Amino acid sequence: MPHEKIGHIELTFNWIYIVIAGAVILLFFFGLVVKQKQVSEERLSSEVVQIMDSILTGAGASEKTKNFIDASGLADYTLYFSCDAGISEFGIKDRPARTQDNVDPLFAPKEIHSSRIVTWSLPYNLPFKVIDFLFVIPLNVKYYLVGNDAGFINEFLNSTEGIEREFLIGLQEIQPEENQQVRIIDTDGSSILGTGVPAQLQYLDDKEVSAIVFTGKNNVDFYQKEGPAWRKMNPAAIRIISLAGERDAARYAAIFSADDQTYWCNMQKAFKRLEYLTEVYGGEEIAAAEPGGKLGSLISHYRNLPNSECRSYLEDYDANALDSLADINNKVRACQQVAESCLGLVDAAQKMKDVNDNLRIYCVPLY
Amino acid sequence: MTRKGQMQITETIAILFIFFILLLFGLLFYFRYQQAAFLEKQEEALGVRAMETTLKTLFMPELICSRGEAEPEDNCFDVLKLNSADAILLKHLDDYYFEIFSYATISVRQVYPEQKEWILYDKTKPDYTRKEPTFFVVTLRDELAAQNQPQYGFGYVAVEVYS
Numbered sequence: 001m002p003h004e005k006i007g008h009i010e011l012t013f014n015w016i017y018i019v020i021a022g023a024v025i026l027l028f029f030f031g032l033v034v035k036q037k038q039v040s041e042e043r044l045s046s047e048v049v050q051i052m053d054s055i056l057t058g059a060g061a062s063e064k065t066k067n068f069i070d071a072s073g074l075a076d077y078t079l080y081f082s083c084d085a086g087i088s089e090f091g092i093k094d095r096p097a098r099t100q101d102n103v104d105p106l107f108a109p110k111e112i113h114s115s116r117i118v119t120w121s122l123p124y125n126l127p128f129k130v131i132d133f134l135f136v137i138p139l140n141v142k143y144y145l146v147g148n149d150a151g152f153i154n155e156f157l158n159s160t161e162g163i164e165r166e167f168l169i170g171l172q173e174i175q176p177e178e179n180q181q182v183r184i185i186d187t188d189g190s191s192i193l194g195t196g197v198p199a200q201l202q203y204l205d206d207k208e209v210s211a212i213v214f215t216g217k218n219n220v221d222f223y224q225k226e227g228p229a230w231r232k233m234n235p236a237a238i239r240i241i242s243l244a245g246e247r248d249a250a251r252y253a254a255i256f257s258a259d260d261q262t263y264w265c266n267m268q269k270a271f272k273r274l275e276y277l278t279e280v281y282g283g284e285e286i287a288a289a290e291p292g293g294k295l296g297s298l299i300s301h302y303r304n305l306p307n308s309e310c311r312s313y314l315e316d317y318d319a320n321a322l323d324s325l326a327d328i329n330n331k332v333r334a335c336q337q338v339a340e341s342c343l344g345l346v347d348a349a350q351k352m353k354d355v356n357d358n359l360r361i362y363c364v365p366l367y
Numbered sequence: 368m369t370r371k372g373q374m375q376i377t378e379t380i381a382i383l384f385i386f387f388i389l390l391l392f393g394l395l396f397y398f399r400y401q402q403a404a405f406l407e408k409q410e411e412a413l414g415v416r417a418m419e420t421t422l423k424t425l426f427m428p429e430l431i432c433s434r435g436e437a438e439p440e441d442n443c444f445d446v447l448k449l450n451s452a453d454a455i456l457l458k459h460l461d462d463y464y465f466e467i468f469s470y471a472t473i474s475v476r477q478v479y480p481e482q483k484e485w486i487l488y489d490k491t492k493p494d495y496t497r498k499e500p501t502f503f504v505v506t507l508r509d510e511l512a513a514q515n516q517p518q519y520g521f522g523y524v525a526v527e528v529y530s
Contacts, residue, residue, distance in 0.1 A: 014375070021383070031389065050412075057419050103466050125436060129428045217462075273428075279446055280429045293451035301511050360435060362405045364510045364517075367433045 021240060022331055030345040046097035048074060052090070056106065056134060057120065064177070067122055072115040079259070081108040081136065083265035086139070086272070088202075102257065103273070105266035106134050108183070110258040114138035121251040126242065127279070127344065127353035128367035130274045133249045135256040137163055142180050144168050144254070146185030147365070149214070155246060156185075156255075171198045181208045185255055189215035197225050213256055218244065221315075222260045236258035241267065241335075241342050243349055248268040252306070269342050271332050278329040281366060282322070293352075295366060302363065310363035321366050326366055404409050410497070413530045417499040420471050421526045425503060429455070430475075430487075431519040432508045441466040444475060446520070449485045466488060477507050477522035495529035502526075 051172040055069060063146035078093040079121045089108055091098030105124075116139040118273040121132045145153050153167055166173060171191055175180050182201060186192040201209050209225035223230040240261050242250035250267070257263035283292015291299050295314070299322070302311040315322045328346040352366075359365045424430070425442060429452045432443035456464050470492035477483040503524050512518035 017379070054415060054419065058422065058447055099464070127436075129431070129433055129439065131428065132426070137507070272463070276459055277428055279458075280452050283451060284454065284458065293455075294445070294447040297447045297450065297511065356435065365434065365435060 013117075013147040020076065022141065038270045038271050042096060045077070045095040047096040048077065049091050052079070056104070056136070066162065067119045069117045070080055070115070071117050071118060076117050077113075078152065079112040081106065081110060081112070081262070083262045086265060086268045088262075088266060089271075103255070103269060104134060105131060105269045107253045107263070107266055108136035108244060108258065109138065109141065109256075110262075112138045120160075120163075122247055122252055123251075124242075124249040124270050125253045126270075126274055127349045127356065128277065129271050131269070132278060133253050135252065137256055138181075140165055140180055142176070143170075143183055143186060144174055144182065144184045146184060148190060148343065149187035152187050152251075159247060160243065171195070174200050176201060176204065182210070184209075184211040186211060186213040189213050190224060192230060194226050195230075197230060202228060210259075214240075214251075214254075218242070218251075220254045222254075222257075222263075224259075225285045239343055241345055243272075243346065243353065250326040256259050268336060271335050271345075275329065275332045275336070278332065282325040282329065286326050286329045289322055291322055295321055295325060298364060298366070300361075308363060310359065313358050313362060319351055319355055321352070324348065324355050325366070328352055410530060412527060413483075413497055413499045416469070416530075417501045417526060419526045420468055420473070420528055421501045421503050421524070423467055424473055424524055424526060425505070430511075440508070441507075442504070442520075443506045443508055444524075446507050447511065448508075449475060449487070453485055453487050460488070460490060464488060470495065472525075472527045474525050475505070475507070476524060477520050478524060479521040480518075481520075485523075489524055492529035497530045499523060499530075500527045 007087050009112075055067070058067075077095075079090060080093045081090045082088065083106075087100055087102045088104075088107070089098055089100045090108075093111065116136075118137040118139065120135045120137065122135070124130045124133050141164065143160075143163065145156060145165065145167045145171075157165065157167060164180070171184070172257060174182075174184075182204065185294045186191060192211050193215075197209065203227055205227070206225045206227070209214070211223040211230060213221045213223065215221065215237070219237040221237060222233040224233055238254070240250045240254060242247070242248050244251075253266065254263055257266070278286055279293065281293050283290065285292055286295075299314050302308050302314060305311070313320060321337070328345065331341060331344045331348045335345055380400065387462060397496055412421055430444045432440040432445045468490070470490055471488060472486070472491065473483045473488040475487060503526075505522060505524050507520035507522050508517050511515045
């Protein structure tokens with residue numbers, strides 16, 4: 001073979017070799033960059049979830065606090081909240097980072113895409129403090145209050161300063177703003193029932209308009225816009241399990257819940273905690289009305305003081321602390337099995353409250 | 368193959384060898400850095416968990432000094448509740464309280480009027496590598512210690528978290 005031809009082959013071989021080697025090296029670095037980008041995104045979303053979790057822990061622990069969170073850094077993300085079978089979950093939509101919780105009740109819309117978020121915690125008492133309810137409220141949701149329950153309307157307006165809310169004489173006054181979701185709160189069932197969705201809200205997407213209606217003795221119904229009409233989301237009325245009064249956490253929880261299912265799912269967490277609390281107050285055998293815990297210590301102490309009125313309020317009178325606490329324990333355990341059983345909890349808690357008020361007058365209260 | 372060609376191949380192999388050695392150094396350095404950053408992050412996370420666990424303990428309805436429907440007393444534990452809370456926390460440790468405190472040891476130590484200790488929660492992580500202790504001063508209310516009015520003691524809550 002002539003020398004010239006061998007030189008040509010060698011030269012071509014060298015170039016092919018360089019191109020292949022270069023491509024392999026480039027591919028390697030390209031793969032590294034893609035992998036790194038993926039890892040960074042996952043890390044960022046998990047950090048966001050972690051920070052949110054810390055914020056929610058802090059907000060949930062200290063009662064009656066309202067925090068305004070600047071979430072402009074999360075403007076590109078959509079936070080989602082769900083609750084199923086007593087386990088709630090929140091995270092960033094379409095990202096792997098998420099966190100689950102079966103202890104702390106958290107009431108929020110299904111999805112939040114807002115640059116400002118308010119977290120607000122309220123203590124849930126039945127009749128003693130059970131747990132703090134945490135509400136996560138995006139500032140792109142506007143709450144419209146209608147109805148004739150003036151007491152609650154004034155209380156709501158006073159306690160929710162900083163949150164987008166407005167009282168309306170009638171639904172015809174409603175003027176929704178751009179990029180806002182709407183939730184109508186009918187305080188007595190006089191405005192939503194039997195009416196269609198107001199004309200001013202017709203152009204909004206169905207999932208952006210919802211309503212809750214309080215009726216009867218502390219019942220609540222959840223509605224969602226479906227074209228020109230309201231669709232009731234809960235098959236049976238949901239009962240607010242609370243002793244009413246000011247800043248009723250269970251009532252506020254309904255207002256800030258996405259729907260009946262997430263509301264009840266989070267309420268179940270509170271009922272579970274209530275069961276364990278009755279055991280701290282009344283001992284492990286409180287279900288059988290055998291005193292223990294704090295109540296047991298009080299009973300033992302006052303048994304040695306025969307003339308004390310206290311002993312009667314603790315275990316002798318018809319309405320006594322021992323029976324009331326046992327009743328709460330039994331009712332709350334039943335309530336976790338069958339929702340209808342929860343109704344009895346309110347009466348049991350009221351009895352316990354009355355007994356405790358008397359104990360406070362005559363000796364040492366239970367809570 | 369000519370001598371020149373052999374030389375070129377040897378040269379290329381040498382260059383590639385040096386290149387991959389450098390690449391290996393780069394990767395080693397990168398992974399070492401990542402490892403150090405990960406450990407630092409773990410340490411930071413443990414500190415945050417210690418603070419959160421203490422915060423949760425201080426506000427636990429099972430322990431706090433309640434005042435009927437009014438707001439509970441700040442940084443105060445009810446001694447009568449403390450006496451029974453450990454048994455209830457232990458009974459429901461795996462199915463409930465582990466979700467709140469994870470691997471941790473929580474104890475309350477009274478230093479006045481007398482030395483006393485309650486171990487409320489104890490779940491040590493098997494073969495843990497780090498432990499972060501946190502302490503917080505609390506008052507201890509005993510409603511039966513004195514006649515007509517509660518007696519207040521003084522102590523601290525010790526929270527240790529493991530990773």
